[in-house]
Amino acid sequence: MWPKVLAQLFELLPHIARLVPMADKFLNQKAAAERANEAAFAAMAEGVRGDLGQVAKAHAGLYRQLQDQSAQISAVAEEVKQTREATEAQAAKTQTLEHQVVILGRWLKAAFALLVILVGLMIWLILPGK
Helix, strand or coil: CHHHHHHHHHHHHHHHHHHHHHHHHHHHHHHHHHHHHHHHHHHHHHHHHHHHHHHHHHHHHHHHHHHHHHHHHHHHHHHHHHHHHHHHHHHHHHHHHHHHHHHHHHHHHHHHHHHHHHHHHHHHHHCCCC
């Protein structure tokens, strides 16, 4: 059996000898193509890394702006709270003053009525009676 296999291999040897350079050329081309693809991917990876770096810088800038705006919003919220408290205090004072003006108006009406009555009594007492 082995002699037959070896005899067939000797018969195929010239054909294999012609195929080896073609296979070598194919494998070299494939390896070159893989190296070219690897170089292209490496270049694309560098480009992507650069783009990611720029995106990270932009993101950091946006994050800083967001923090600044958050601080400003907090300050504005505090000012609005203080303004609301001051407005409520002024509204309470205004209501108290309005109430006091109403009371003063009643006192003035009563005093005016008493004054009219007193003037009338004085006139009645001063004028000679009939």
